[in-house]
Amino acid sequence: MGNADYECPHPVAIPPTKPFFKALGSSLKETFFPDDPFRQFKNQSVSRKIVLGLQYFVPILEWAPRYTLEFLKADVIAGITIASLAVPQGISYANLANLPPILGLYSSFVPPLVYAMLGSSRDLAVGTVAVGSLLISSMLAKEVNPFENTKLYVQLALTATFFAGLFQASLGLLRLGFVVDFLSHATIVGFMSGAATVVCLQQLKGILGLVHFTHETDLMSVIHSVVSQSHESKKKKAFFWINAMAPLTSVILGSLLVFLTHAEQHGVQVIGHLKKGLNPSSITELAFGSPYLTTAVKTGIITGVIGLAEGVAVGRSFATFKNYHIDGNKEMIAFGMMNIAGSCTSCYLTAGPFSRTAVNFNAGCKTAVSNIVMATAVMFTLLFLTPLFHYTPLVVLSSIIIVAMLGLIDYEAAIHLWKIDKLDFLVCIGAYAGVVFASVEVGLVIAVTISVLRVLLFIARPRTIVLGRINNSMIYRSIDQYPDANNVPGVLILHIDSPIYFANANYLRERISRWIYDEEDRLKSCGQTSLHYVILDISSVGSIDTSGISMLEEMKKNVDRKGMKLVLANPRSEVIKKLEKSKFIEAIGQEWIYLTVGEAVAACNFVMHTCKSNAGEMEQNRQDDNV
């Protein structure tokens, strides 16, 4: 059955092979520079290029000249608001990380300044994060007891922060941001909720221990009101001031209560003495020679990735609200530099917590100057106000943590995931259960493994779809999706849904054979014309490897032996180049490769028709004569 007489309306192009290094270069560019960050550098003078380069790496140079007094007013209000959150949260989270409370305050001073210069988000409020603090305490406390060997523990925490920063900055500089992409939204939701659950359970212990004190029940009701308020404020933005001010208010009320009733002498634990003064240098504290260095590095990498994943996602979502662009790789460099600088100035891991950023956004911040204002307010606190925290009861810190944590348990997001995508829900639940029942690392590993397996499964078990003709058209679509699409008599049209790789070549061979068997059975049972053509629509086959080519060669042999003909529709640039190099095009015949399924069917019908009228061999039951 030749089709020499049939004139192909639109030949399939086989683009010339690019030279190896050119192809490599362009594919590396697509992989690492999808956003083409140096686009604006084109056709510029050298001095302009230097200015642009500086602005690229230090974004404050870009926006500072346009800064107005109006922006300043908004930023000051937002900055003071987040500072009122940063001070109590800083102390609380440091407590959660088993670190001295003062480190929490230090961490709200230097890193925000660094971020304000290097970061590209206008809304992100920098500070310590609950999950990071939990991770540090759970990973380091396994090795070193924070209460018996505080000095070493603090050194390890600082070293871990240094490596977190180094890792983050390297990811950004090497443009490997996609590593962070593998922590999907579902993973983060599950992971955060799990961590929040663990933290809440830990803190509850502390709170329940205090219920015996009669004069603390008031405090409990305060907490209760804070909790209920914060939940309402999630719904109504107008209440966000309550949310923003509640922690500071609780701290003030709690401290006053303790101070007035001298509860600290009756067993209520208080923060105690906090040293006045700004961050001391901690370069000498970085324990690179410690026997626990590997633990510090591991902790640094995990906390660094988690911090990035949360921070970049938070920055991105607020940027979308305000319609500006966040450069993921630049953010990573900013996060990295801020943690490296932090680790040298007695700060532990900082990132961009969602809660504080939301408050910043709602308070009307305009630029990263709100971070500078916050840092200044914290500086003021460090210099003059630390003695005031002497009487702050730890239970207030616990309640602050719990309130922040309850906001992180995002069951609504989990329900949403279940409705839209069951596998994402599984990832989320896996992360949650792993964190709650085993450990943070286990939760992370479970979630990433399920996510990666899903991607691999998509490739390993690609869908094959039977196409049929949509009524009154030359369009061929899935018969499953369009049930009134018609089969073409004598022709089986299969669509392959993924690149053909080693991982799916065997599967596709089996599955396609089964489609052919099934179609033959079906035709036999209907007494219809037998199968003459198998058209493979490979529009969606973006790539093929040598195993895939072998598979096609075998399939062609099998189809030939059954007396049928294999036809290809719409091979893509990448695929047809490889098919040509491996001589498969020669084997199948260039004339049996078509640009569209419609044209392939037309050619098949033409040949079947010609044969029929010449030799009268074929049944007279064709239904589509309009081709």
Add this chain to the structure above:
Amino acid sequence: MGNADYECPHPVAIPPTKPFFKALGSSLKETFFPDDPFRQFKNQSVSRKIVLGLQYFVPILEWAPRYTLEFLKADVIAGITIASLAVPQGISYANLANLPPILGLYSSFVPPLVYAMLGSSRDLAVGTVAVGSLLISSMLAKEVNPFENTKLYVQLALTATFFAGLFQASLGLLRLGFVVDFLSHATIVGFMSGAATVVCLQQLKGILGLVHFTHETDLMSVIHSVVSQSHESKKKKAFFWINAMAPLTSVILGSLLVFLTHAEQHGVQVIGHLKKGLNPSSITELAFGSPYLTTAVKTGIITGVIGLAEGVAVGRSFATFKNYHIDGNKEMIAFGMMNIAGSCTSCYLTAGPFSRTAVNFNAGCKTAVSNIVMATAVMFTLLFLTPLFHYTPLVVLSSIIIVAMLGLIDYEAAIHLWKIDKLDFLVCIGAYAGVVFASVEVGLVIAVTISVLRVLLFIARPRTIVLGRINNSMIYRSIDQYPDANNVPGVLILHIDSPIYFANANYLRERISRWIYDEEDRLKSCGQTSLHYVILDISSVGSIDTSGISMLEEMKKNVDRKGMKLVLANPRSEVIKKLEKSKFIEAIGQEWIYLTVGEAVAACNFVMHTCKSNAGEMEQNRQDDNV
């Protein structure tokens, strides 16, 4: 810009959501039973079903009734031929695995019988394999010295064989054959060549030690001739008898030479005494309580996977020659049972070596009966002929191994890989270098890692393609591949090449933004009409997750803000269901989703045209009026 007046020619179908468990069931069926092995069981009586079931699990029941005398004649010739290869190779490979030589003979007796009953290949010749032997010696000898603690070493080898069998059978029963698929052809080529190189270098040591003996030079020339002959015979099939008989001839000649010259008294090592008799039971030797159990399990799993990958690939390629079907999962069960049975009868790991199978095929085998004939011949050898091997010099065994190994170094395949697919070549070289310079495990890990990274990279960095209209048609194809395809003024058409997942959602957002920027720049520099529509052709988007949906939502916002309109073309069943559930369809408007790119462009042009004639806002430079 509404398109309420425009009548959509072919609406996009949103198929109803299947109930969760039905969807899960059908997707599990597609994943684990792509070949639908129980198809033939449909509409059969119970007794027939039992017969079919037995035939399914024990294929010999299926083909034995059709067995003819003619087949027997061919199988006897083939069986004796491969036996003449099996005896010397068995002894040699056992030597390579540092196991007593007699185990090599035992391993050519029981496993072929088991395979003949359960296997679905007609050509596969079962026996010990060089790479498996090498793996056993390299992995076990690290823990136990085979010369000082022979008994324990043998026990561990048998235990490893048991676990290899258990693992293989479980993969088959659980239909997890795709695990083996992840060892691509390129991996196997590189891995085998690397292993062969290592084995050759090991054996050369032995051979070079003998060059001092004058009367051994003859032997060297014999070996040389064997080598050169075997290489020729790879080209010419007629010479395969030389290839097939060479090992036995060398053994006979070598043994005679040693016997006549009494060379064993001058330092030439010989095999020595071999016990007469059939396989003794070794169930009690399986060392499940040994402290080295984990090593044995690890060795078993790795050798089992490698054995399967080679064996199934060999079986498949010969099946394609003869046009019959190999059921991968059934093969795995057969391999597994044969190794479990083997481990209980003093046999170590067996698989389907390529060299022996090729000889079997060339000698004209018809069915697995040739394996039974071979086993019978080996049984005869075990019962009566073992004393004859007393004087066989080890150097002959080394040379037999080297000859077999040289055939495995498939540099031509590597060149082919380089020509067709650079990444496959990298996988191959990675496996080779890993095996040669580090260890077999390292080689395997390198190759599998590169292969999996490639798959992940395809998903993480999908291509986005700009489409243009092919002249005189409604067909839209890649402008890169078809350089004379035309842009549609005012419309940017982008094709996305992979499922939209968490791993690529960020990348796609950045890349698509860049396409839009670039197109705007291009239009501005040409002074052409500005961009009004962005059409996303999502034909190739087989799946989407919640991160992907968020990405589309953000993209829609961005496009809206620029005053453009986002249009979707050809969403697939899976995707449109999820888009509907997440209300994205509502947001974008059902009327802006089209079945083909052509129809989407027509609708855009219709609206632009209407606006233009009504308000005269738009430039009069449309090129395509034939829509």
